[in-house]
Structure formats: C-alpha cells, structure tokens
Amino acid sequence: MNNIHSEPILTEKSTRPSALRRIVKTPSLLTGILMFAILILLAVLVPYLSPYDPSEQNLSAFLQPPSAAHWLGTDQLGRDLLTRLLYAARTDLAIMILAEIIPFCTGVLLGMISGYYGKWTDKVISLITDAFIAFPFYLIVIIVAFASGAGERGIYITFILVGWIVFARVVRGLTASFRKQEWIASAQTLGLPGHRILLRHLLPNVLPQAVVVLMTDMIGLLVAIVTLGYLGIGIAPPTPDWGTMIADGQPFITTAWWLSAVPGFAVVYTGIALSLLGDGLADIWRRKS
Amino acid sequence: MMEPALQVKDITVRYGDYTALDHITLELAQHTTLGLVGESGSGKSTLARVIAGLIAPDDGQLLLGSVELRKKRSKEQHKQIQMIFQNPDASLNPRHSVRQILAEALRFHRIVDRSQVERRSRELLEQVQLPARALDRYPHEFSGGQRQRIAIARALSVEPSLLIADEPTSALDVSVQRSVLELFHNLRTELNLTMLFISHDLGVIHAVSDTVAVMRQGKLAEVNSRDEFFLRPAHEYSRELLSAVPKMPEYHS
Amino acid sequence: MITSSVLEVESLTLTAASGEVLVDKVGFSLAAGESLGLVGESGSGKSLTLRAILGLLPRGVEQTGGTIRSKAVSAMVFQDPRGSLDPLCPVVKQVTEVVYYRQKTSLRAARSIALELLMRLGLPDSLATKDRYPSQLSGGQCQRVVIALALACKPGILLCDEPTTALDVTVQRQIIDTITNLQQELGFAMVFVTHNLAIAANLCARLAVMKQGRIVEYGATPALLQHPAEAYTQMLIDSVLPLPELEGGGI
Numbered sequence: 001m002n003n004i005h006s007e008p009i010l011t012e013k014s015t016r017p018s019a020l021r022r023i024v025k026t027p028s029l030l031t032g033i034l035m036f037a038i039l040i041l042l043a044v045l046v047p048y049l050s051p052y053d054p055s056e057q058n059l060s061a062f063l064q065p066p067s068a069a070h071w072l073g074t075d076q077l078g079r080d081l082l083t084r085l086l087y088a089a090r091t092d093l094a095i096m097i098l099a100e101i102i103p104f105c106t107g108v109l110l111g112m113i114s115g116y117y118g119k120w121t122d123k124v125i126s127l128i129t130d131a132f133i134a135f136p137f138y139l140i141v142i143i144v145a146f147a148s149g150a151g152e153r154g155i156y157i158t159f160i161l162v163g164w165i166v167f168a169r170v171v172r173g174l175t176a177s178f179r180k181q182e183w184i185a186s187a188q189t190l191g192l193p194g195h196r197i198l199l200r201h202l203l204p205n206v207l208p209q210a211v212v213v214l215m216t217d218m219i220g221l222l223v224a225i226v227t228l229g230y231l232g233i234g235i236a237p238p239t240p241d242w243g244t245m246i247a248d249g250q251p252f253i254t255t256a257w258w259l260s261a262v263p264g265f266a267v268v269y270t271g272i273a274l275s276l277l278g279d280g281l282a283d284i285w286r287r288k289s
Numbered sequence: 290m291m292e293p294a295l296q297v298k299d300i301t302v303r304y305g306d307y308t309a310l311d312h313i314t315l316e317l318a319q320h321t322t323l324g325l326v327g328e329s330g331s332g333k334s335t336l337a338r339v340i341a342g343l344i345a346p347d348d349g350q351l352l353l354g355s356v357e358l359r360k361k362r363s364k365e366q367h368k369q370i371q372m373i374f375q376n377p378d379a380s381l382n383p384r385h386s387v388r389q390i391l392a393e394a395l396r397f398h399r400i401v402d403r404s405q406v407e408r409r410s411r412e413l414l415e416q417v418q419l420p421a422r423a424l425d426r427y428p429h430e431f432s433g434g435q436r437q438r439i440a441i442a443r444a445l446s447v448e449p450s451l452l453i454a455d456e457p458t459s460a461l462d463v464s465v466q467r468s469v470l471e472l473f474h475n476l477r478t479e480l481n482l483t484m485l486f487i488s489h490d491l492g493v494i495h496a497v498s499d500t501v502a503v504m505r506q507g508k509l510a511e512v513n514s515r516d517e518f519f520l521r522p523a524h525e526y527s528r529e530l531l532s533a534v535p536k537m538p539e540y541h542s
Numbered sequence: 543m544i545t546s547s548v549l550e551v552e553s554l555t556l557t558a559a560s561g562e563v564l565v566d567k568v569g570f571s572l573a574a575g576e577s578l579g580l581v582g583e584s585g586s587g588k589s590l591t592l593r594a595i596l597g598l599l600p601r602g603v604e605q606t607g608g609t610i611r612s613k614a615v616s617a618m619v620f621q622d623p624r625g626s627l628d629p630l631c632p633v634v635k636q637v638t639e640v641v642y643y644r645q646k647t648s649l650r651a652a653r654s655i656a657l658e659l660l661m662r663l664g665l666p667d668s669l670a671t672k673d674r675y676p677s678q679l680s681g682g683q684c685q686r687v688v689i690a691l692a693l694a695c696k697p698g699i700l701l702c703d704e705p706t707t708a709l710d711v712t713v714q715r716q717i718i719d720t721i722t723n724l725q726q727e728l729g730f731a732m733v734f735v736t737h738n739l740a741i742a743a744n745l746c747a748r749l750a751v752m753k754q755g756r757i758v759e760y761g762a763t764p765a766l767l768q769h770p771a772e773a774y775t776q777m778l779i780d781s782v783l784p785l786p787e788l789e790g791g792g793i
Binding site: 010014016181182183185186187188189190191192196200201204205 | 338341342343362364366367368370371372374375376379380381382383384385393394397398419420422423425426427430431435440443444447
Binding site: 328329462463464466467489490491492493495496516519520521522528529530531532533534535536537538540 | 583584681710711712713714715718737738739740741743744763764767768777778779780781782783784785786787788789790
C-alpha cells in the first residue's frame with residue numbers, strides 16, 4: 001500500500017547542486033568568470049609584472065613594433081603599449097565598477113518601492129524614469145562633462161543622475177509580478193512591515209535579475225567611458241585610458257595600426273567577458289526556478 | 290453562549306462599478322470550521338482576503354472576538370489570523386529555505402525564545418508530517434503537497450486564533466489532496482482550531498466543515514449546518530450546485 | 543469486432559530527451575462510437591498519450607516504440623478553453639475558418655454550418671448578428687466554442703483532455719451533458735482524459751487507469767469500479783469524496 005500516494009518522499013540528500021557545481025556546469029559563466037578574472041588580475045598586478053612606467057617617455061624608442069622587450073610595441077612617445085593598456089584597464093574598470101555602485105543600489109531600491117507600493121509612489125517614480133529616458137544619455141554626459149570639467153567626475157555625476165533608471169525599470173516590473181504571488185500575501189498576513197518585506201523577501205528575488213542587467217549595463221558604461229576619453233572630454237591625459245589611447249594612435253593608423261586596435265580589442269574583450277558572465281548567471285538562475 | 294471567534298458585519302467591497310462583496314454578514318463560532326463554497330467570481334476569495342487584512346473593505350465591520358479589526362491592524366491582530374493559499378507553487382518565497390521561512394514568522398512575533406527557534410521549527414514540521422531534514426531545503430525541492438504542508442506549518446507557527454484556508458487542496462493531485470485533508474482534520478482536533486475553509490469542491494467542504502456558507506455573485510446565498518445543507522439545502526442555488534457534482538455510478542449487484 | 547475499431551494503440555512508448563520513459567508500452571483499442579476514459583494523476587502520462595494520438599507531442603518528447611493506427615479523423619478539446627482560442631479573432635469567424643478548410647465548402651456555407659454548430663452547443667443566437675471575441679465570453683461558453691471547433695473537423699474520434707477541469711461545477715455538468723448528447727447524435731468515438739473518476743465513470747463504457755506512464759488497470763467500467771484489482775484504482779475511487787443523497791432529489 002505504500003506506493004499509492006504519488007507524493008514523492010523527501011530524499012535523504014538535497015537534490016540541489018552546490019553553487020560550484022552549477023558554475024562548472026555552465027560553460028558561458030565559467031568562460032566569463034575566467035576572462036574577467038584574468039583581466040582584473042593583470043590590471044591589479046601590472047605594477048609588479050611590468051618593468052615599465054606607464055607614463056615614462058622614451059623618445060629614442062617610439063613607435064616600435066612588437067618585440068621581446070615590448071610585447072605590444074611602443075607608442076609615439078616610446079611608452080610600452082602593453083603596460084599602458086593594463087594601467088588603462090585599472091582606470092577604466094575602476095571607474096566602471098565604482099560608477100555603477102550608487103545607481104545600482106538606488107535603482108533596485110526605487111524599483112522595488114515603485115513596484116511594491118504602486119499607486120502614487122509608482123506614478124512619481126515612473127514619471128521621473130520616463131522623463132530621463134526621453135533625454136539621450138550621451139547628451140547628458142557631455143553637458144555634465146562640460147559643466148564639471150573633463151575627467152571622471154563628470155561620469156560619476158551623470159551616472160548617479162541617470163544610471164539607476166535601467167535598474168529601476170527592470171526591478172519595478174519584477175516586483176510588480178512578485179507582488180501578485182501568494183508568498184508576498186503570506187508575509188503581509190504575518191503583519192511584516194513593508195520595509196522588511198522589501199529587504200528580506202523581495203530583494204533576494206529581484207537581485208539575480210538586477211545583477212544580470214548590471215553586467216550588460218557595465219558594458220554600456222565602459223563604452224561610454226572610452227568614447228568620452230576618445231572625444232577628449234573623459235579621463236584627462238596623462239592618466240592612461242583606452243579611449244585616449246585609441247585617439248592617440250589614430251594618426252598612425254596606417255603605419256602602427258595596433259596602437260588603436262589593441263585598446264579597441266581590450267574594450268571588446270571586456271564586453272564579451274561581461275556578457276558571458278551576465279548570460280551565464282541568467283542561465284543558472286533561470287534553471288533554478 | 291460562547292462569543293463567536295469572528296463576526297463579519299455588512300462587509301462590502303467594490304471595484305469601480307463591480308461589487309465583489311455585497312453586504313456580507315457572517316459569524317464563525319469558536320473551534321469550528323466554516324466551509325465557504327461558491328463558483329468562480331462568487332467573491333469567496335475576496336472575503337478571505339478581507340478577513341486576512343489583505344483587502345480593506347469599503348464598508349462594514351470585522352470583529353475578532355470582541356475587538357474590531359480596523360484598516361491598520363496591530364501586530365498582535367495580524368498574528369491572530371493566518372492564511373493558506375491555493376497555489377503551492379507561489380505560496381513560499383522561492384529564495385528562502387524552509388528554516389528561514391519558519392524562523393521569520395517565529396522571530397517576528399517572538400513566539401519562542403531565540404534559542405528555541407530551531408527546536409520549534411522541527412516540531413512544526415513534525416506536526417505537518419515532514420522530516421526535520423526539510424529545514425535546509427528550498428521550496429522548489431518539494432512537491433505541491435509538501436509545499437502546502439510547509440505553508441500550513443508557517444501559518445500555525447504563530448499560533449493564530451483563526452486559520453483561513455483558500456482552496457488549499459485544489460491544485461493538488463487527488464491522492465495528495467486526501468492526505469492534506471487528513472492533515473487538516475488531525476490538526477483541527479489536536480489544536481482545537483477555528484477555521485474558514487474555502488473550496489469550490491463540495492466533496493472537500495463536506496469532509497471538513499461544521500457549517501457551510503454558500504456565496505454567489507458577491508452575496509451570501511445560504512448559511513446552514515453541514516448536515517442540513519447537504520441533505521436539505523435551503524436555497525435553490527445550493528440545490529443546483531449539489532446536483533451538479535459528478536457522482537460515482539451506483540451498481541446493484 | 544476488430545474490424546470496427548477506429549483507433550488502435552499498441553505498446554506506445556514515449557521518451558523524453560533526457561531518456562526518461564514517460565509513457566511505457568501503453569495499448570488500447572477503440573471501437574466506432576465507443577468511449578474510453580483514461581484516468582490518472584498528474585505525471586501519469588495520460589495527456590501525453592492523447593497528444594501522441596493527435597500527433598502533437600511537445601518538443602523534446604519522442605515516440606520510441608509502438609504503433610498508433612487510426613481510421614478516422616481525430617480532433618481535440620483541451621483543458622484551458624481560453625488558451626485554445628485565438629484571442630484576436632471573433633469566435634464565429636474562428637469556427638467558420640475551420641469548417642471552410644476542413645469541409646471544403648464555400649465561405650458562405652461554412653459560416654452557416656459554423657453558426658448551426660455553435661447554436662447546437664448552446665451559444666446565444668445573438669452571435670449570428672454580432673460576433674464576439676473569446677474574452678467577451680465566459681469560460682464555459684469558450685469551452686463550447688472549442689468543442690464546436692473540434693466538431694467542425696467532422697471527427698470520428700474526439701479526444702478530450704480534462705475539458706471540464708477549469709470550469710465551475712454547474713458549467714462542468716452542462717458541458718458533460720452536451721458532450722454526451724452530441725456523442726449520441728453524431729456517433730463519434732471518444733477518449734476522455736481526466737483525474738476525476740466519477741466523471742470518467744459516467745461518460746465512458748471502459749476505463750484505463752494510468753500511473754507513472756503505464757496502464758495499471760483496464761476494463762469495463764462497472765467491473766473495474768466494483769472489483770478494482772489495483773490498490774491505486776481503489777485509491778482513485780476513494781478520492782471521489784462521498785456526498786449524502788439530496789432529499790427530494792437533484793435538479
């Protein structure tokens with residue numbers, strides 16, 4: 001008679017694979033993690049790895065092709081290209097990550113509030129997001145960059161102003177769909193206050209999707225940083241940055257094409273790493289639920 | 290006579306022009322189960338949500354014991370009424386383990402001492418016939434019936450004086466439905482619960498209720514004792530419902 | 543009686559992409575005008591068997607063994623009436639289209655056949671003058687439209703996949719009565735999938751009880767219900783919760 005009920009008996013061991021196992025079983029995530037880790041590691045360790053100083057000029061050895069001494073050659077001022085490339089990664093990646101912190105937090109928070117409480121909170125927040133979306137992002141960056149002077153400050157300010165919108169929109173939609181689910185109703189029946197439901201119950205559920213969006217958003221931000229550097233209204237020389245490197249190499253594109261191509265490739269590499277990371281995380285989280 | 294556990298007085302809920310609940314008046318006696326029947330759109334779930342404090346009524350009054358439940362309920366009043374929902378796939382937070390689910394309720398209402406949370410959680414699982422190793426699992430690792438048991442354990446954890454079950458077995462397979470109904474039956478006698486049990490399935494209502502209330506289009510059609518309702522329903526609509534239930538053919542051999 | 547069978551399923555085996563066997567050597571036959579109930583709980587493979595007969599297996603599921611021989615057109619009625627209708631196309635038009643393509647009539651004739659079918663299924667006459675979208679109809683009315691769509695194919699076999707599960711009891715009763723009457727009039731054979739043994743017992747002369755992809759018990763309805771050989775069948779019988787007899791009878 002023990003086999004009548006079709007309800008499975010709870011297994012002895014959890015069937016939930018460990019986090020590590022799940023990562024290993026997702027090739028896109030694994031590749032993304034490896035690619036990004038290598039980049040970060042090289043960027044962090046470059047002062048110890050490279051014998052060159054990124055701004056040290058050596059005019060007797062300018063525009064050299066790749067060689068044993070200079071793996072990627074030198075630029076028009078005789079600086080080692082590989083060293084500059086990795087120092088530029090330090091600058092650009094650091095700005096990219098730092099500039100996302102505040103927008104990510106405010107965006108997730110506002111999105112949850114707007115999706116959970118609905119009514120006038122939702123109306124106000126949606127109005128703001130719609131208003132900002134109507135402005136082209138680059139227009140705002142350029143205006144702020146001119147107003148605050150060139151350099152990374154413009155990027156931080158612009159991003160604090162508009163960067164949260166993408167997170168707010170995604171999280172708002174997610175929250176609104178979770179809000180209709182019954183586990184939220186049970187939390188409300190328990191009498192839990194709104195902030196507790198938001199932070200302890202909703203946050204863990206919206207965070208995965210928000211992190212996936214963060215990955216793609218970072219790619220956009222990196223491209224913005226590099227573009228501004230290229231246009232000369234981003235990071236100011238002599239601080240190494242991929243954008244200024246591309247711009248500096250441009251006059252020599254026919255003779256020393258790698259000067260511009262290599263930092264360009266670095267941007268593409270980072271973009272691929274981040275999108276693999278995002279895709280992989282989305283994959284894992286989709287499979288889990 | 291004992292004071293009713295819950296009194297619903299003239300409760301009305303409107304959505305624009307649509308009246309979801311139309312002056313509902315109902316009493317729920319202590320330690321009994323009221324079975325609430327009705328077809329889709331009858332307003333039975335809306336009534337449950339009003340009582341649970343999830344929807345504020347436009348009109349009318351709710352009395353829990355002798356205390357009026359207002360729009361803003363106290364923490365204690367929230368604790369007194371707990372609810373179990375229909376859809377086992379959505380009734381538990383997918384990112385909380387069973388341990389977190391039970392501890393959240395126990396801690397928030399300070400049901401037991403911090404050090405006793407673990408022990409109490411195990412007891413609760415035992416009460417709904419789940420092994421203690423379930424504590425470290427996440428909702429997706431359980432079957433529908435098991436999730437419903439966890440939802441019951443969570444609702445019971447805060448020791449409510451009224452338990453609302455909104456179609457708790459409708460999404461389950463028939464064999465599982467039966468074992469969950471048995472669980473409700475045992476808990477009722479063990480814990481002396483007062484329950485509002487909502488179902489569209491008259492067989493289920495017959496199995497669990499002391500009193501039956503029938504709703505139709507936002508109005509209460511009939512309130513009757515269980516035996517009276519199933520044998521001699523007072524309302525024509527109740528009779529229509531009862532005769533529509535598919536029955537096993539009878540064979541005389 | 544082998545000659546008169548319209549459907550023969552022999553050791554049908556369906557396998558998921560993962561290698562898991564979902565339906566295991568299922569076999570039954572269906573005579574013209576006969577009805578068979580496939581009863582079981584979720585995961586028993588009853589709906590998949592039905593879909594295999596219609597040739598509509600979901601992606602990732604393959605037939606890995608057995609044969610299905612069908613001598614008649616089959617049409618299916620699904621569980622979710624709204625999901626089986628095109629929400630952006632008014633219902634008379636939907637039925638007309640099926641009649642037009644399946645019965646190869648003129649468009650004008652197709653429309654009058656469609657209307658006749660819909661009226662016969664108890665939909666309001668007002669549809670003739672004012673067509674309606676599925677969202678403007680109730681769940682029960684939508685299910686009637688779905689049945690009309692199935693009948694528009696002039697099926698010899700009607701496959702029903704829990705057609706009343708999503709409906710209220712009173713509506714369920716009406717739909718079951720409608721199906722019974724239509725079967726008597728039109729004489730199609732029917733495979734009726736349900737988890738509710740009482741419904742199957744009332745509709746079908748023979749029953750097959752399915753569990754975990756296999757038919758565990760198969761036979762004439764009265765014999766099977768009175769002397770179930772399997773504990774599982776007994777459990778399904780017991781799961782139909784008893785109700786006392788109404789005094790003064792039903793309606």
